Structures are given as structure tokens and as C-alpha cells.
Amino acid sequence: MSVEHYENFPVASVLLPSRLRPAVEAIYNFARSADDVADEGDASPAERLAGLARYREGLDRIQQGMPPGSPMFAALQNAVIEHSLALQPLRDLLSAFEQDVVTTRYPDHDTVLDYCRRSANPVGRLMLALYGQQDDESLRQSDAICSALQLINFLQDVAIDLRKQRIYLPQEDLQRFGVTQQQMADGEVDQRWRALMRFEVERSRALMLAGAPLAKRLPGRIGWELRLVVQGGLRILEQIEAAGFDVFRQRPKLGKTDWAVLLFRAFRM
16 A cells, blocks of 8 residues: 555555554545545536535444445445544544635644644544554644644645645744745745745654654554654655755655665664
8 A cells, every 4th residue: 555645644554464454444545535536636626525525424424324335435434343433533634625625825833733633633543543542642642743744744745735826834934934925936945945944844843753752652563653654754854954945846755765764763763
């Protein structure tokens, strides 16, 4: 199962126990396909929202114990029943995807984090539920890791999001550092842009490190998987810094040589 296609799904398939693979794939397929409804193709906003409404209807059918309307929802229903999964995280994901259809700017960091709470954190919470780890501290640290991953993805995809007319960097931060939307559209990397991106990188790193102890505390495969997730996010931030914060001309991403670094750092954790 590819995880690169859905950046907020922190699952390394080689480390995933076989007993959990059907459930993880069902959740992944739900999230990926719903995200595509909100984001891909040339549908109108009304058509996108109508498509996502059908996903909500599918969750309602699961909640009511009704027959699923498609193979995808049948697999999801099986996962929910077998693992006693809550449906609210899935509804939260849909809420974030709906927001992507109608919201293109975020006034401050709190509103961005609220989006992360619904677009990224539910995935971590569902994974913890599958592994039977749902204490308050684990949930809090999982939320920190997932939100950090989402913020890092925003920094990676500034240019991609601009082409979709979206800016996830807080408007108050753009104003604080004197960066204009026209400058971003022009791909101009100057001292103002570098100062802004340095601030965003450091804030994202701090959030990731706040959640990182979870990877050392969880046992077995999930712990090792989470170590790689944490180190992968931190590695992307290093790449952004190494590129002089120019994310317009080349999207930072993990390559083959990075995996040796990640494995070493995961063992060192």
C-alpha cells in the first residue's frame, strides 16, 4: 500500500501486522477517495460537497447497522465492527475535506491547527485504537505528531497549494514578516520569505518533538513505525532549510538515500 499518495496517513506497510492490514486499508481507502472528491478533477464546489455528503451517508449507514452501499464502505464497516472503532474521527476527516472546498485562507495559527485537528489527528487516533493504545497522554502526543506532519506538508506544498488558490500559511504570519501573496505567486525567495519559513519550520519542529516521546513509549512495531514517521517529518524540515527555504522550485521529499538516515535515527531514538 502506497502511503505517499495520502500524506497524512502515517503507515509504513512493512511494519504493519497482517491482522491490521484490512482495517488500515479500509480507513486509507475511505480517506484517500474522500480527499480526491474534495481536491481532484474539475468538479464544481457544489458537486464536491454533494460527493462528500454521500460519504457522510455511508457513515450513517454503518452507524445504523444498515447494508453498506459499496465495497469500500463494506470493508470499512467490517473494520469498524471488528475493532470497535469510533466513527467520529472519520466524520472529522470529512469535515476537513469539506472545509478545503470552501476555505482558501486561514487568519491565524489557531485556525490552521483546528484544520489539522480534523484533517490529520483523526488518522493517528484511529491507528492508536487499532493498537489498543488510547490513554490521554498517547492521544495528546499522537495529535502533536499528526498536526506537525500536516504543517510540514503545508510547507512542502506551498507552490502546489497556490496553484489551487489556497494558502495554509497563517495570514497573520505573512503580515508579520512582510510577505505578500503576489510575492508567493512570483516564487520570490528573499530575506522576508526566509524569515517567515524559518519561523514556520521551527514551530513545526517543536510540535513534532513534543509528540516524539510517544514513539519511544509504544511497544513493538507501532513504536518503530512511529519513530520512522517522526524522523521522516524532521528530515523534510531539514531539507527545507538546506534549500534555503525555496520550496517553489523543488518540492522537498524523501529519497532513497534519506531512508538510511531515518533508520539510523530511529535506532538512535
